[in-house]
Amino acid sequence: MKVTIHQPDLLPYSGFWFKMATCDAFVLSVHDQFQKHGYQRRVTMRGAWCSHQLVGKPSMVPINTVEVADGWQQRIVDVIKGRYAGAPFLESRGSELFERILASEGRLLHEVNISMIEIVRDMLDISTPLVVTEPPVEAGTERLIEQVRMVGGTAYLAGQGGRAYMGDDPEGRFAAAGLDLLWSQHQRSTDDSIVTLLMDEPDPMDHVLRQAT
DSSP states (O other): OEEEEEOOOSSOOHHHHHHHHTSSEEEEOTTSBOOTTSTTTEEEETTEEEEOOBSSOOOSSBGGGOBBOTTHHHHHHHHHHHHTTTOTTHHHHHHHHHHHHHTOOOSBHHHHHHHHHHHHHHHTTOOOOEEOOSOOOOOHHHHHHHHHHHTTOSEEEEOGGGGGTSOSOHHHHHHHTTOEEEEOOBOOSOSSOHHHHHHHOSOHHHHHTOBOO
């Protein structure tokens, strides 16, 4: 079983959805440390940031302890409406997106982001299950190995960015644990939120599934 792992980011870019669509299980790392300037709280739309308003100034705490200010649903909808005014699919897809975001609940950052991840997963017709594991105890590459094992995986699909933090010989470390390590070959067409593809493209999944040649 091929597993991928990602933090519950805010309406993330296409590579997130490539990993989800091409795996058997998608683990959401809600126990990872919150990053003040990370993608858990912000994403670009039309090249400008869309950001959550948070309660207080959280630092050095797990993602699943961070609280989002009330009214986040309307704020996100208002940003999307403003950034994508005139987009070819704003009317057809936007109505469903807006209605479902406004009906969403959640107060903690991971709850809020997962609720929107589930909405987009449905709109993209991706059926991969989302999984939240028990808090892992390891760090770094061993943390990934631990989480893959928690869900019964046999292989881990890593994003290309993983090469920067997985240390020396990650393939060997996974192999020693009896797991295969695979690297995403996704070819991004934009660094923007998936919302850009939903609003601009007739077939967003054509872009999500593109691979480098």
